[in-house]
Amino acid sequence: MKSLTALASKLLLVCGLLFAVSSIAKGEGNLEGTIKDADTNEPLIGASIVLYQTKIGAVANSNGYFEIRNIPEGIYEIRISAVGYKTRFKQVHIYSDKTITLDVALYSSGTVGDEVVVSASRYEQNRADLPVTISVVPLKQIETLPTPTLDRALEAVPGVDIIRSGGIGSSNLQIRGSNGFTGGGLSTRVLMLYDGFPMNSADANAVIWQSVNVANLERLEVVKGAASSMYGSAAMGGVINAISLVPKDFTVRAKFMNGVYDNPPADVKPFPGINRPYFYNGSVMLGNQVDNFSYNAIYSRVSDPGYRDAGQFRSDNLNMTARYNLTPEQYLQLSSVLNWSEGGIAYGWSNVGDPLGVPSGPVFVNGQPRLVNGQEVIGRYFLSDDITRRNSQLIGLTHQLLLGSSASLETKVHFNRANFTIIYYPTQDIAFDQFDRSGNPIGNFQRYSFGKVIRRPYDPNDPTTFNDSDARRYGLFSRLLWMRDNHKLSAGIEGAYNDVRSTIYTNASDFNVGAFMQDEIEVTSNFKVTAGIRLDYHGVGQADITYIDQLLLLQQGIEERRTDPITTRSLWQLSPRLAMNYQFNDETSMRASVGRSFRAPTVGERFITQAGFFLGNPNPGLDAERVTTFEVGFFKSFSKYLSLDAAVYFNHYDNLIESVNINPNASALDISSSVFQFVNTANANIFGAEVSLTSQPVTPLSLQVSYAWMRATGSTPDNILGGNRNPPQYQNWLPYRPEHNLTFRTDLSFKGWLPDFLSGGSVNVSGRYVSRINAVRIAANSEGINYPGNFFVMDAGARWQLLERFTLTGLMLNIANTQYEELEQYRAPGRSFHLGIEFNLN
Numbered sequence: 095m096k097s098l099t100a101l102a103s104k105l106l107l108v109c110g111l112l113f114a115v116s117s118i119a120k121g122e123g124n125l126e127g128t129i130k131d132a133d134t135n136e137p138l139i140g141a142s143i144v145l146y147q148t149k150i151g152a153v154a155n156s157n158g159y160f161e162i163r164n165i166p167e168g169i170y171e172i173r174i175s176a177v178g179y180k181t182r183f184k185q186v187h188i189y190s191d192k193t194i195t196l197d198v199a200l201y202s203s204g205t206v207g208d209e210v211v212v213s214a215s216r217y218e219q220n221r222a223d224l225p226v227t228i229s230v231v232p233l234k235q236i237e238t239l240p241t242p243t244l245d246r247a248l249e250a251v252p253g254v255d256i257i258r259s260g261g262i263g264s265s266n267l268q269i270r271g272s273n274g275f276t277g278g279g280l281s282t283r284v285l286m287l288y289d290g291f292p293m294n295s296a297d298a299n300a301v302i303w304q305s306v307n308v309a310n311l312e313r314l315e316v317v318k319g320a321a322s323s324m325y326g327s328a329a330m331g332g333v334i335n336a337i338s339l340v341p342k343d344f345t346v347r348a349k350f351m352n353g354v355y356d357n358p359p360a361d362v363k364p365f366p367g368i369n370r371p372y373f374y375n376g377s378v379m380l381g382n383q384v385d386n387f388s389y390n391a392i393y394s395r396v397s398d399p400g401y402r403d404a405g406q407f408r409s410d411n412l413n414m415t416a417r418y419n420l421t422p423e424q425y426l427q428l429s430s431v432l433n434w435s436e437g438g439i440a441y442g443w444s445n446v447g448d449p450l451g452v453p454s455g456p457v458f459v460n461g462q463p464r465l466v467n468g469q470e471v472i473g474r475y476f477l478s479d480d481i482t483r484r485n486s487q488l489i490g491l492t493h494q495l496l497l498g499s500s501a502s503l504e505t506k507v508h509f510n511r512a513n514f515t516i517i518y519y520p521t522q523d524i525a526f527d528q529f530d531r532s533g534n535p536i537g538n539f540q541r542y543s544f545g546k547v548i549r550r551p552y553d554p555n556d557p558t559t560f561n562d563s564d565a566r567r568y569g570l571f572s573r574l575l576w577m578r579d580n581h582k583l584s585a586g587i588e589g590a591y592n593d594v595r596s597t598i599y600t601n602a603s604d605f606n607v608g609a610f611m612q613d614e615i616e617v618t619s620n621f622k623v624t625a626g627i628r629l630d631y632h633g634v635g636q637a638d639i640t641y642i643d644q645l646l647l648l649q650q651g652i653e654e655r656r657t658d659p660i661t662t663r664s665l666w667q668l669s670p671r672l673a674m675n676y677q678f679n680d681e682t683s684m685r686a687s688v689g690r691s692f693r694a695p696t697v698g699e700r701f702i703t704q705a706g707f708f709l710g711n712p713n714p715g716l717d718a719e720r721v722t723t724f725e726v727g728f729f730k731s732f733s734k735y736l737s738l739d740a741a742v743y744f745n746h747y748d749n750l751i752e753s754v755n756i757n758p759n760a761s762a763l764d765i766s767s768s769v770f771q772f773v774n775t776a777n778a779n780i781f782g783a784e785v786s787l788t789s790q791p792v793t794p795l796s797l798q799v800s801y802a803w804m805r806a807t808g809s810t811p812d813n814i815l816g817g818n819r820n821p822p823q824y825q826n827w828l829p830y831r832p833e834h835n836l837t838f839r840t841d842l843s844f845k846g847w848l849p850d851f852l853s854g855g856s857v858n859v860s861g862r863y864v865s866r867i868n869a870v871r872i873a874a875n876s877e878g879i880n881y882p883g884n885f886f887v888m889d890a891g892a893r894w895q896l897l898e899r900f901t902l903t904g905l906m907l908n909i910a911n912t913q914y915e916e917l918e919q920y921r922a923p924g925r926s927f928h929l930g931i932e933f934n935l936n
Contacts, residue, residue, distance in 0.1 A: 121190025168499025225673030260440035272331025283331030291490035295512035296592035297565035298698035322691030341381035351930030404438035442919030563596035603635035834865035854895025885914030
């Protein structure tokens with residue numbers, strides 16, 4: 095630890111001296127030039143030229159000419175932009191008493207590759223100039239979502255796969271096959287950021303994807319593949335960065351949308367207990383900029399009774415962003431996300447004929463089925479009342495400071511809390527009064543029909559009646575960005591302390607410290623090389639762990655409390671990355687990268703002891719997992735009407751962390767006989783390719799088509815990765831990684847070609863195909879019966895600006911009422927109808 099601190103101190107000292115030297119002004123110079131259309135050579139009137147991160151800039155006149163006088167000597171990054179054109183960045187060296195001429199040709203903006211993004215290197219870059227693959231979900235696409243949750247916004251992104259089982263807390267998101275499915279989000283290998291602040295929980299690195307509201311976002315950026323060289327351990331599988339929207343004018347927006355689920359087909363039993371469930375969501379946003387202060391606050395609510403038993407979900411969100419410009423050279427920004435949610439715990443179907451219900455079966459008392467009014471108490475009665483309550487808070491503060499013309503210092507501090515309580519028997523019911531053989535009452539509790547697990551009524555003062563976790567993270571990030579001739583160097587430190595109090599993971603703490611450096615080198619005007627490296631240290635707060643050996647208890651009936659030393663308390667890792675981007679011209683580029691990343695075990699994986707019906711043993715020797723990644727990509731804009739983005743990649747994983755059943759005598763009929771433990775398993779290889787095609791044949795019409803292919807296999811066939819219970823040809827496949835994924839979206843605007851009273855309208859149609867999942871873990875069988883995937887779902891939406899400030903919206907999801915699963919034995923929603931209204935004042 096001392097050596098890391100010394101390294102970080104020296105790194106900051108050297109960079110600080112360089113910045114101090116670079117900021118010594120030697121005089122002033124001038125910048126002038128012209129901005130023209132690259133295709134027509136016509137001047138671009140009103141084009142913007144800004145010295146990035148400063149207030150210095152100009153606007154091109156009627157001849158496309160601009161001039162900026164009296165610029166302090168130094169190196170600047172120039173941002174050239176115009177409406178409808180691709181933004182460009184150019185590095186310019188201003189010399190004392192000299193005028194630098196800069197003539198720029200801008201190409202018309204296509205619909206792919208022209209966005210400005212920040213997530214690849216933590217500073218602004220044009221997406222087509224990047225050496226890695228990034229997908230962007232823009233504001234106009236987010237606004238059309240029926241329910242503005244993160245999983246809905248990301249499900250059409252190529253290379254992103256989402257597995258949902260209904261209810262709350264039972265969804266996983268993976269990028270390029272980085273992880274499969276683990277209930278509750280354990281082992282998530284994707285880093286979720288909000289304005290650059292991590293939202294993953296401090297206990298399991300989990301994100302409850304359907305609880306993250308995206309109604310106030312400017313855009314979502316998805317970094318494909320490992321990004322540990324810049325972001326550390328949590329980014330082994332990729333990064334998702336949500337960029338909040340801060341209006342520049344007074345803005346009031348309000349949205350409300352409600353709807354119903356349609357009944358399923360005749361051969362499927364309808365929703366238990368309710369016909370055509372009704373749901374709604376709404377939000378209210380207020381924002382403004384007054385002098386040096388700007389803000390944005392949005393409250394949103396989602397209420398859904400669920401399309402299946404135990405699938406209800408309710409969420410309240412309050413997101414706030416505020417920025418204050420202290421001086422022209424520095425600002426403070428506050429970002430916060432507050433969420434409260436509650437939902438059911440969805441259970442798999444009992445048979446194919448009842449996929450919208452839950453497992454049925456009698457409640458046993460003294461070996462006999464429990465009867466109420468002469469009828470057996472079935473599983474639905476005592477499973478569907480299980481609930482999960484979650485709340486999370488993220489509060490982050492950013493300070494941005496310019497250090498002369500060529501350098502800037504960014505500092506972030508944040509607090510992240512994730513709290514949940516799982517209640518399996520919320521309210522006492524006389525149906526569960528238990529009696530001895532003589533008829534004397536012995537208590538009120540649920541004894542589950544498929545195991546030995548007993549649940550007593552919820553008592554907030556009795557930790558044996560619920561599972562919970564309260565995880566808190568305290569984090570710090572500081573980065574220095576320095577530009578020199580043909581170089582853009584960033585270096586910094588990052589650290590976080592995680593404190594967990596839990597009935598599932600025990601009470602534990604860990605901390606992470608990292609130091610990184612990256613240099614973007616402009617070898618020629620068309621060729622850029624990016625080289626980066628990060629050193630991370632991961633430590634555990636305690637020296638040993640005390641736990642009850644659940645395996646010994648089940649096998650021999652002996653309740654033994656063991657204390658074992660943690661043999662992997664300290665983990666060190668170097669994460670290097672080398673990448674390049676070659677611009678054949680402004681319309682064609684090629685990229686390539688190679689890197690090494692790692693992920694340290696989470697508190698949850700190290701110390702988990704139980705989860706619902708399942709028992710677990712901690713693993714004090716759990717080691718980090720690592721991945722080596724390779725990628726080659728290509729971008730081509732054939733014209734402003736057609737763009738292509740393609741990539742191929744290969745990821746090799748070492749020592750994957752997965753949960754396994756360590757009880758060889760476990761019974762498939764009694765899930766409580768299983769004892770799971772997180773261990774370092776065999777290695778794995780994931781090959782893949784992605785292609786995205788975007789076309790705008792005419793101004794009102796746009797079309798996006800994306801295809802992703804992936805093959806994810808383990809080095810040895812065993813029951814850890816895929817499992818010998820899966821079909822023989824897929825026993826070494828990693829579970830829940832679809833081989834094929836195809837999405838499309840088309841948008842048609844009525845403006846400009848229909849009568850005025852219809853010109854405010856638009857329609858969109860989208861579709862998603864996911865191939866059959868070849869390997870699963872929950873209900874694997876050698877015939878592959880009832881495996882998830884192999885579905886095609888289409889959605890359609892329409893918008894019509896009824897009045898100046900009011901817009902009507904309508905949607906139909908799952909038009910064909912397709913019955914499908916993303917996770918085996920968990921039916922996904924069928925057809926639903928949505929109708930809403932929006933108000934916009936700005």
